Amino acid sequence: MLFITGPLYSGKRTYAQKFGGRQIYEVQTRAADAANLAVLADELAACDVVTATEVGGGVVPIDPADRAAREAAGRLACLLAARADCVVQMFCGLPTVLKGELPEC
Secondary structure, three states: OOOEEEEOOOOHHHHHHHHOOOOOOOOHHHHOOOOOOHHHHHHOOOOOOOEEEOOOOOOOOOOHHHHHHHHHHHHHHHHHHHHOOEEEEEEEEEEEEEOOOOOOO
């Protein structure tokens, strides 16, 4: 599985599409409602390409539910990175491989 993470509008989806296969985008939104993040990570890892927006930077939300959702999204990203064969961080449209080697396009 190829896991691509980075800020909003950093080019994650455009970059991911060149790899083909079964893809799922913006998985950080699923974390808040997940009863078990490890099970969710296992399900998502079955895809070829998974993208998640980095939500950990910036101002900490006042609302406890928003803080919990952000925490869950970060934990899910860690679980996905551990399961991934390759992890790429996108920033300003530039991919940086953090783990493994990129699959052939």
